[in-house]
Each structure stands twice: as structure tokens, then as C-alpha cells.
Amino acid sequence: MIIIIQCKDQVGLVADISRILSSAKLNIISMREHVDKAENRFFMRLEVDGMADEVALEAQMRGVLPDGALIQVNPVPDKKIVVMVTKEYHCLADILIRNSFGTLGANVLCVIGNHDVLKKICDRFDIPFFLIPYHEDKAVSEREIIAKIQSYNPDYVVLAKFMRILSPAFVANFPNRVINIHHSFLPAFAGANPYKQAFERGVKLIGATAHFVTDDLDEGPIIAQQIIPVNHSYTAADMVKSGKEIETAVLAKALRLVLNDRVFVYRNKTVVFE
Amino acid sequence: MIIIIQCKDQVGLVADISRILSSAKLNIISMREHVDKAENRFFMRLEVDGMADEVALEAQMRGVLPDGALIQVNPVPDKKIVVMVTKEYHCLADILIRNSFGTLGANVLCVIGNHDVLKKICDRFDIPFFLIPYHEDKAVSEREIIAKIQSYNPDYVVLAKFMRILSPAFVANFPNRVINIHHSFLPAFAGANPYKQAFERGVKLIGATAHFVTDDLDEGPIIAQQIIPVNHSYTAADMVKSGKEIETAVLAKALRLVLNDRVFVYRNKTVVFE
């Protein structure tokens, strides 16, 4: 069983929680906890061995936790996701492969693209692909996308190189449930064309950042980041090419963490129990 | 306060330990635990806020832990170390600098060298340097070194590029208390001249390994390892030169972890709560 808890911090939380587990004859395999002192916030992820009534256990836990605590006993094991794409295949293909072999930790319900170039790879994997091109009125397109997503009722929406900026109205429908991969080590090179910016600045490393999407472009809580070294011999195009590898890896890592209930969000930061 | 515990695993350990802390009004800042299932072994490192009688607390803890448990409440905060060297300066100098600025987490009591080239740098830092050259009969030299070390009664002996193999008889005096830096990513290239071996094998990365010393050469529990990339343009001498940087960094990291009571040893492995 997996148990995740987020609440105000107070003395004795660990003792109270572990006492409940102990009296339920549940053996702790792994206990990860973090206290954000500045925010006075407590985060915990437990893996326990044994059998227990989930509802009863959650109720017992809630009894010792402060008001407003977030607690989940055995969060949905196989999450459902919808993937949004534009033209680049690398992140999507990686997700489809893992989905196909049952190692994604989620089921891909469908793919939504604003271009049709990635329809074929979805067909190869028998995943529905919906083309929703952008109209002049962006709000119309977004409403269409929202309707499609909601018809599938996913746990998360994954922007696998979706190259359009989503409006706050869109994001409001899926708070802390939209995951984006941005092709720079944020906060460097937010916005458009990060590799061109990186090339012009002459940096010696480029990166990628997976984050939850909030109202502010590229300002949401960061889940994972990585970099690779570059040098003077890289053109902006070379950076784009090399960057794809790291984008794929970072998004894969972020999904593994999120889908495995290892990521907690509080305000604009994440707690990640890797 | 820091509390470290190592014992046989059993159900309820976390609950029992955290209950004691809670009733002593000690607030858990950080709790790290690991269960080695194969060995049925429990490891825990706690940082807690508050005031308590150390002896009473340890006794209380011992009451709930299985027989043979290792427990330390507030292990010695500033450890004492003796450093052994041959001719290479990089690891020693790094240690002396940190020692001098109070950031090593230990006090360097003295340095023992089997050559005198590093006497001057010790003089610069007002650290006693003892030259104990190797005699034909290695056992004689080792006895001299052991006597010198024991006269200082250090917590750890650090081999900062000490290029002689210590006998089991030597090591037996300081079980799990001798830390070595080996210039390869063990178990690759154990023994003499690892960079030459690496060059001849044509590897694309070289590394360094910090480990506790046991009877078997380069076979002791590993504390930390790191690598750097190399390529065809590196001669064996270039590898030696580049390797020094990583040797220094890995030994520094291992010392930081050990001196901060973050490393547990069980059989031939370590548990490291970074």
C-alpha cells in the first residue's frame, strides 16, 4: 500500500501516523517525509506491507492529522493520461512505447494534436489521435480541446512538445494536472525559441525542464530538470537535435515520478521523493 | 540532536522510536530510514529539535530496540582524524584548507607521510607532519605508524593517496575507521596503476572511489564514487591529471558524509543518507 499525506506541520505527526500503522500490523517498507519550515508544511510518502481496510485506515489517519490535511491511501495505481502534441515526435513516441509495454505507470487514453503529422505513430500503437487545429480565435480551439479532454476524464494532461501557449482559462480546468516539457533549464530561456536564445548567449550547457503548468508561462512548479554540455561547435540546430534527447529523458522521469505518486505540489514548488 | 540507529528489523520500530521522541517533546526535523530486506536490517538517522537528557533518551530507545542494536545519541560532533599521504598533494591540500576554515567537520590531528614532500604544506597550516619511511620490513613501518596514530587516538584514519598497501594486521586496529580514495570506479581497475589500466582498455570514462579499508585490497564498503568522461586524446598521464580533480571531490564528499554521521556500514556495503 502507498499512503501520501500533506498537511500543516505539528509535533508528533510521525509518531501518530506510525502508531496507527503499527497497530494495524502494517510494516513500513519506506517512509519519506519532508518538513518545509518556511511554510510550516508536512509531506509524507509511505510504502507499507500488509492488508488493511483503506477507508478505515484513511479515517483513522485523518483523526490525528490537522484540519485540511490531504491524505490518500492507495492513490489510483494506473493513472489515465491525455497527451497533447504539435509536430515533434520524440516525447510522444517515448510515451507510446512505454504505454505499449505496460511500463509507463499510466494508460494513454488519446492524443490531441494541432497538426496531423503524429497521427501515423498513434495509429501504429492503436491510440486514438484527434486533430484539433488552431482557429483564428484561440479560445474556440481551446474549448474544443477542453471538451475532448473532459470526455476522457484523465488524471493528467501531458504536453509532449505542444507548441502553443495555453490560456489561464484552459489551465484552470486542470489545476496541477497539466505537465509540460520546456526545452531549457528554466528559469533561463523561458518563452519562445530557447535554443536560439541559448545559442546567441553562448552557453556551455543546455537543458530541459518538466513542470506543472500554471497561469504564468513557464513559471509553474518544477518537477525535474537536466542538462547536457554543449560547446562552440553547436549551431542552434545542433542544440535542437541534442536537446531532444534530454527533453525525452526529463519528461519520462517527471512522468515516472508523478505517476508513481512521488511528487507533491505546494504553492509554486514541488517536493519530490525520488 | 542527531540520533543514529542500526539494528535487526522488526515491526513497529518507527512507531516506537517516534513515540519516545514525541513524548520527550522532540520535534523531528529529518528522519531517514532504510530496511535492508535481504539482511533484515534496519538503519535510521534522525535530526530532532529540542532539549533532552542524552543518556536517558538513549536508554529509553534501547528499551524498545532489539538486542544488539547500535544506537548513538549525538555522536561526537567534531571528529578527529589522522591523514596518511605519500607524494600527491591534491587530496591532502583540500583537507587542510577545509580544516583551516572550520568546514571539514573534523579536526586534523596530524599527517603521516612515507615521503617528506608534503611536509611543507603541513607546515603552512601548522599541522604536525611525521615522516615514517618504509623499511625493508614493512611490518616494522606499520607498527611505527600504528603507534603514532594511536598516540593521537583519532576517530578516523584517512588515506589521502597513501600509495602503500596496508596489511590486514594494520587494518584490524581500526575496523571501519580507515577511509581510502582509490583512483578508479571500483571494481574496475583495482590494484596498481588504474589509470594505466584504463588507458590500455580504452575506456570512455574514468573515476574515483572512496571506501572503507578492509583486509581485501580495494574490496571494502564503498562510500562514494564519481566519474568524468575521457576520450581517445587522453594519454595515461592526462588521465592521471584529470583524475586528481575527481579524486579530491570524491574523498571530500565521502568525508563530509562520514563525518556528518550519514554513513552506516553493514557487512560489505554502506547505507548513505545524503
Next chain:
Amino acid sequence: MIIIIQCKDQVGLVADISRILSSAKLNIISMREHVDKAENRFFMRLEVDGMADEVALEAQMRGVLPDGALIQVNPVPDKKIVVMVTKEYHCLADILIRNSFGTLGANVLCVIGNHDVLKKICDRFDIPFFLIPYHEDKAVSEREIIAKIQSYNPDYVVLAKFMRILSPAFVANFPNRVINIHHSFLPAFAGANPYKQAFERGVKLIGATAHFVTDDLDEGPIIAQQIIPVNHSYTAADMVKSGKEIETAVLAKALRLVLNDRVFVYRNKTVVFE
């Protein structure tokens, strides 16, 4: 145009080669050269701009190079490869994806498996899959595999987690043309079950190595290596899982380098112009 040269070293090689290019009005975009002094061996990779008769240029070059020089002007741009697999999908799937989107730098002609679990993923990508199970007499199976490979006449054979050891007789058919991915940072943990070995040794990093296959198991020239950090919380099974990511990445990198004519082999080492 790409030009690759390997020969005995002698004074004036660069001058002679660049003079020929200059008089042919070919502009050097990139010139990479390496001299292995120990072996007195010269390696060069050129990218040049402009138009020239390939055969004439090669003949001119040969005129200034020492006897026995290897020279290729515009080596085959799109190599052909055959992939061999057992049951693990990650490396194969990565290759099929890149092949499908035209970014592999090669065409996958077919896949040969000694189990049939990866037939389906090949079908999805319209790549022929041949099941050649191992007989009691391994030599029979190998002859069958060799015949199948030769019927496709590939430039390279890629062992994408092919879990059988190939005999020297097999390898002799494809000298320096069989590329393997081994799941450890060689020379550590050669042979079977490297992750189990790594787990038992308690290493703090695990890795993967792509290399050309020679008669000696896991002893061939290394093309690329990479590592990821692990710690005490990893079981051997966790290492297997995490290792797959690095295996995929390292094999992809090695293929990119080899298929782009950036890898030279001499005796048991490679020169890699990244």
C-alpha cells in the same frame, strides 16, 4: 562531403591533405584529427563544402598517404543495419522509432530474435521479424542467423540486448561490424548478470557500455559509456529498471556516432570524433 582517413603517421600529412582540398576548391568546414603516438597512427575526419569527383579525389589523396592507408570519400550515407534481440524492448523500440522518423542515420532491414516477444513491436513498424530460437547445438543456430544476416547484407549488426554469447566463428563474419550494448561500465562486471554483481558489490553508480564485439566476451573496443548514480535503496531489480534508460541512451549515442562515420577502430580501441 565527408572524408575519413586512417594510416601510419608521418610529417606533412595535414599539409598534403589540405593542399589537395584547397586546390579542388573544397572548403573545410570541420577537420578532426588525432595521432596515436604510441601506435604511430593517424586518424582524420573531414567535412568539406563543394563539389568534386569522389573517385579522383580519393585517388589524389591516396597518392600522398602512406601505403595501407584506409580512406573513404563520402562513405555510404544511409547505412543498413540488422538488429538482434532477445526479450527486452527498450533498445529495439528506440531504434525502431528513430528508424521510422528517419533520424537513425540508417535503415533497419530486419530484426532477428531468439524469442518471439518482440515480434509485435516490429509488426507495428512494418519491419520484418525473424524468430531463430537457439537449438541445443548453438553452432546450428548461429549458422542460421549468419545466413539470415548475410541475405540482407547489412553494414552493421546491432545487438540490442541480445542475451546470448556469440562464438568467435560468428564474429569472424562481421569484423568490427557487430555493435553490442553491455549493461555495466566495462571492464567492471563483465559477463552475466552485471546488475546482480553491482548490487552485491554495493557500488554507488551503474552504467552501460556500447562496444564492438570481438572474440573475447565484453572485451571489444569501447564506443561509448555512461553511468547513473544509485544508492543503498536500489534492489538489483531497481538497478535493472534504471539501467534500461542508460542502456538505451548509450546504444543510441554509439549508433549515432558509428552511423555518422565518427568512430575509428584500431586494435582494441576506438577514436571517436564526437
Next chain:
Amino acid sequence: MIIIIQCKDQVGLVADISRILSSAKLNIISMREHVDKAENRFFMRLEVDGMADEVALEAQMRGVLPDGALIQVNPVPDKKIVVMVTKEYHCLADILIRNSFGTLGANVLCVIGNHDVLKKICDRFDIPFFLIPYHEDKAVSEREIIAKIQSYNPDYVVLAKFMRILSPAFVANFPNRVINIHHSFLPAFAGANPYKQAFERGVKLIGATAHFVTDDLDEGPIIAQQIIPVNHSYTAADMVKSGKEIETAVLAKALRLVLNDRVFVYRNKTVVFE
């Protein structure tokens, strides 16, 4: 001999240069070249074996290079540097150690501090330390610093955690000769308190950047950058502490490259032949 060349690009440069070397019986050990196509700029670094009249060779070279070419045959092998510091010891100590053991590739002439806390470590290494505190009128202090530096006539000025912003007037005295270490992966977190910024943004990696100083704060040509991973458990103070290791390493790398004549500056970028 080392030869470095920077000039406008034109066809035949490599041929012309290597012909001159060849007729002077100089054997090329290593030739590194780069053409910046966007800027039509040619960069080359040569290591050659053999004996030749430096002045004559340079004149011959200049004869075949375009007007305005920068060429140096055997640039000063042991550079002279002045180091500027505030209170943090780690970068300075690393430089002093290397200087003391003759592995810096430069001689440290003196250290200038705007506080006196680092006088003692300079005394230990017999390096003159000058305290030049900041007056209310910053220009006065800068004039004093400039006078002191100029009295030593160094090749480079190294800001080893000098925590004051230098005015354009200061920088104008030493174009492309002032090297700074900034404690972030620029362009992220330029300006003051980068670790605090990093903590507040919740990034998963922190870094350091060594760069030449220009008029624009933290905007000069980047020489080297590196990062280390961090996570939610790091306070801003922890980041400061961990960051010191990477700052030291990145500045050491940048100095090794610059002092070894491996770094070329053109406009706001560097070409680095590692």
C-alpha cells in the same frame, strides 16, 4: 610550440598554415580549428613538435593570413594573475594551492581584498595581500584597485568571489582579461543572491558560470559552466554550501583553459578547445 590564430575565414587557410609548418619540419601533434559561419570567423590552436624561430614563423604565417589576423606563436607560458576576493575562501584557496604546487599554469602575483578575512590564508602561502576597502565613493576605491593591479602588470585579473560590481570604467582597463565566477548557471539568476533566487524558484539544479567580465553585469562571454542536482530538502543556505564546490571546480576549469591558451573570445562568445 603552441600557435593560436584568429582571423576572418577564407578558403585554403588550413592548407596554407599546415604547408608552412610542414616546410619548417614542424610536426603537428594537435590541430584544433573552428569556423564560425555566422560570423565568418576562423579559430585555430596548434600544438607542434620541433624547433623554429618564433618571430620568423609568425611573420610567415601572417603572410598567408587575412589582414587583421590575431596570431601568437608560443604565447607566454606562465601567465601572471592578480586575484580579487571578498570573504569567501574556497576559490582563492584552490588557486593558492595550485599556485603553490606549480600546477596552476600561472603565478599569483598578489591578492586584493575589500575585507581582510582572507589575509591569513595568503600569508600562509607567502602571497602579498592588499586590503582595499570600499569607500563611499566607489570610483575612488576602483581607482586604487586599478593602480594596484597595474603596478603588477598581470595577464589576467581573477574575481574569486569578489562580491562588488565593477564599473565599466574599471573593466575598460582590462578588456577580456577579467575572469569572474558567478554562482548560477547564467543567464538564470544573474545579479545578486542567485541561490536565494534559485531556492524561491524551486529549481532542481544549481550551477556556476565562469565568464569574462564586460560592461554588462553577468553578461560577458561564458568560458565554463556546470551544475549539480538539488532537491526540496535544500534550504537556500544548503545551496550556498553545495554551490561552493561547483564554483571552485568551474573557476578552476576556466583558469586551466584560459591559462593554457585554449579560449578564444569573439564578440560575446568564446571558442574553447578543451
